[in-house]
Amino acid sequence: MTAFRICKFFGAMIYSIFKNQVSIRNGSWILPACARNVSFPRIIPLFVVRHESGIAGKEQPFSISYLINTVGLSPQSALSVSKKIHFETSEQPDTVISFLTNHGFSKPQIRSIIQKWPASLLCNPEKTLLPKLQFFYSKRISGVQRVLSSNPDVLKRSLDNRIIPNFNAFREVTRCNDDQVFSAYKNCSDVLWCDFPSKIASNVAILKESGVPESTVMAEVVVHPRAFAVNHDKFRRAVEEVKKLGFDPSKYSFLTALQAFLQISKSTWERKSDVLKQWGWSNEVVLSAFEKYPRIMMFSEQKITATMDFFVHTMGWKALDIANRPVLLSYSLERRIIPRYSVLQALLSKGLIEKFNIYFMLASTEKEFLQRFVIPYEYPSLLKLYEQKLGL
Known part of the structure; x- marks a missing residue:
């Protein structure tokens, strides 16, 4: 048949x-x-x-077939992209892909650009893309293809009216180099296309007035530009809240606490506080932990719960012990805490170790940990155990 x-x-x-x-x-x-x-x-x-x-076989539209077979998108991604653009021949898309390839973009990078900016497939690359690439090349910026593929937003903007004025203004305000401007753009696309420099100027002035060292402020603007792109009144209120908690403006923890207040709404703060209170922490303990390590309130509720559960129910710690060293909650459960605890258990079961500092074991660098707790012991399967727990 x-x-x-x-x-x-x-x-x-x-x-x-x-x-x-x-x-x-x-x-x-x-x-x-x-x-x-x-x-x-x-x-x-x-x-x-x-x-x-409904997207496979002979009835499949040409654009979806092209996105799957030429661009390399999954059927689901191709369907999503095809809803935003329409083309019936490969002439224009081929021109764009060829242009990007000739300018050093890899296939995965081209695929990323198309997924994040579908209309790029139908643009005139000589008019839309080339002038911007030439500008970035002229600055001798490293990793142009990598950054633009992860965030192609700037390629949509006007070179003369947006990109160049913002690029120069940001560099002048922060006194950073060209590579750092591009790095800031990667973290926040507003840097190169909206009225970002003037927006941050007033917020930067508040920090200087509060006693934050200028060099610290400028470094923070480059690393976390998004935190400075907020409403001026909101920024001022956050600064006042951080001051009330007693953070020293001359120390970097002041800016970390400020970032937490800017990122977290009041309701989110209360939810995370409630999660910590479930482990016996009082309001005073939560604030004390935040003062010691402000990033604690930036972690997801799921991460806080999972990490606390392992420390308390598996390792046998008291919840308040963690409040005294809240940085412990920053460590990855899968990549650090569980693998290192497994090594500790193996050493104890074999009688190879008696005295140890569990805080040092968790806080030490990878090299320090291996040299102190793995390499010195004649226990062949110890390294294998550690690598298995790491998923290597």
Whole structure:
């Protein structure tokens, strides 16, 4: 029997079964007797999947086929992108892809640009893309392709009216180099296209008036520009809140606490406080932990809960011990805490260690940990255990 006849036969069978003869008993699907002993070949699920997807086979639009076969998008991503652009020939998309390839963009980077900016496939690359790339090349900025593929937003903007004025203004305000301007853009696309320099100027002035060293302020603007792109009144209120908690403006922790207040709403703060209170922390303990390590309130509720649970229920610590060293909550459960604790348990079970500092074990660098707790011991499977826990 030919493939066509097989498809036609089973297609008719499926139609008959599901239209007329499928019954339900106690919540279960019951096939008719004629179909119960039928051995369905692999073509059946393939037929059903293609019918449900609606984007495969001969009826597939050209744009989706192109995005899948040429660009390398998944069917789901191709469908999503195709809703934002439409083309019936490969002429213009081929021109854009060829242009990007000739300018050093890899296939994954091109795919990333198209996913984040679908209209790029239909632009005139010589007019839209080339002048901006030439500007960045002229600055001898490293990693142009890598940064633009992760955030192509600036490629949509006017070179003369937005990019160049903002680039120069940001560099002048922060006194950073060209690479650092581009690095700041990667963290916040507003840097190169909105009225960012004037927006941050007033907020930077508040910090200087509060006693934050100018060099510290400028370094923070480059690393976390988004924190300075907020409403001026909101920024001022956050600064006052941090002052009330007693943070020293001359220390970097002041800016870390400020960043936390700017990122976290009052309701989010209360939710995270409630999570910590479930472990016996009082309001005073929560604030004390925040003062010691402000980033604690930037972690997700899920991370806080999972890490606290491991420390208390697996390692046997008291919850208040962690409040005294809140930086412990910053460590990755999968990449640091569990692998290192597993090594400690192995050393103890073999009698290879008696005295140890668990805080040092967790806080030490990877090199320090290996040299102190793994390499010195004649225990061949210890390193293997550690690597397995790391997922290596």
